[in-house]
Amino acid sequence: MKYVVGIDIGGTTVKNGLFDENGTLLEKWEVPTVKTDNGAHILEDVAAAVRGKLEARGIGLCDVLGAGMGVPGPVEPDGHVSLCPNLGWRDYRPESVLSELLDGIRVKAGNDANVAALGEAYKGAAAGVDNVVMLTLGTGVGGGIIVGGQIVAGEHGAGGEVGHIVVNPDEELVCGCGNRGCLEQYASATGVVRVAKRLLERTNEKSSLRMIGEFSAKTVFDEAKAGDALSKKAVDTLCRYLGLACSYIALTVDPETFVIGGGVSKAGNILTDGISAYYERFTHIIPKKATFKLATLGNDAGIYGAAKLVM
């Protein structure tokens, strides 16, 4: 039996998984992300933990096919990372560094959102599907594009940066990227709260949200499900802009399946139903439509996708 290691590096913890060559997860563990010295120790800590887990199971590095890694920032096609503010890396080559720490095994790195998409296309909501797009709705909106089973990283590492698709050029508020009207401004956890607050401010409409001081994206979805009209409007805005953005993506790469993940996706079918209704309206030209599915791997999508990178 041969083995593969999947590593998902986040800003606070690194998730790790040991897989067999068929992609079955044998064990997972976490190590803290120590960002001192510009993140120089992150991969040392990862390598030490990997060695420990392998030794405990009596597996030699010669039986490890490789290690894949998701990085929270752009990774160039040759593995170079120009800048990763979340980890402190600058002009860094995580593939070579980790490979050297693990006796020269094969290491492959990719952007975390892309790697999560690959994970869902490998063992998750879109298992076995070749053309998949994943949207991760969390604090921001991330995306990953899988064409023919491969990640589309793009020439400048911006493949799948769908959170910054300008869906509303008339927006007044500036997005973190400097633009106005990005998808992220409406479809992230903070976005849907902002949309609801704006509706509360600009209208006198009755809403159960008026009774609640500070509310979260979950509250907006819960109130919408309970029938609150204003909350429904905020959810509808999110679904409309996601449907519009997905139509743009489909008229570019035409996937079979869209996977919706991230914290916001816990809202469930209200989200996939809402998005796909708008999506169908905006893709008249495509006779057979893509399907929308909720992600199934949760926080493990990254380690599955990372493992797949070296399979």
Next chain:
Amino acid sequence: MKYVVGIDIGGTTVKNGLFDENGTLLEKWEVPTVKTDNGAHILEDVAAAVRGKLEARGIGLCDVLGAGMGVPGPVEPDGHVSLCPNLGWRDYRPESVLSELLDGIRVKAGNDANVAALGEAYKGAAAGVDNVVMLTLGTGVGGGIIVGGQIVAGEHGAGGEVGHIVVNPDEELVCGCGNRGCLEQYASATGVVRVAKRLLERTNEKSSLRMIGEFSAKTVFDEAKAGDALSKKAVDTLCRYLGLACSYIALTVDPETFVIGGGVSKAGNILTDGISAYYERFTHIIPKKATFKLATLGNDAGIYGAAKLVM
């Protein structure tokens, strides 16, 4: 020396090219597209002409590596054509049919807009570039997406159908596809004329276009270059919506080069400069920008791309 045949099937003529194995065009010719009997004779005529050209040069079919073919409609990944109204084909397998007519040589078919994009990425404006997007601005707006040197045809053959990206959801006029506000409604030859006519109708603004009864897209560009403010506005609308659509495409597949082709592209740099200015505004998140180039192969892009399909 080995050879390749490139075939670009249009609604009125079929363009053909004989290439050597390095992609040098040795000879090109056309045959009329005879659409009787649901287009059953089109490939017979093509095959007869190919045989004639090869015999005249003393080349045997055994020295032909294959034939590629651009088709004016969607081609499924396995080569099946469900429906091609422009040719009369329905439930047709052009690859097998042509291969049988040419002693079993390898035949590969693709959508014509995708194949033209591959041609420009092979020997045209983006020669040698791996990640290329081509937009063809003609009667409609077509598109082709090249990722890693390969056409992205998509799961339902809608890859690169960028003409139907909804860039203006507030539009009142219905597009041919049934939607409102598609890119094609502003950025095609007919689109830019419509935009100019609308400006003439809705304002009293002076314009040299008012002296001209019926005008073409070329006239609008010529008057814009000559300084006519209203014509400039029409061109600006076209550039703005193209820039917006290209930003959507870039935030999905992030190409190195956008190639602008089709009849409208004869307007020249006014177009590429205008589009890229808006594009840069809508892609704040991408630090290094894609470049915009005018297509260089003209009507030959299809035969070059078709030849590349089998190389």
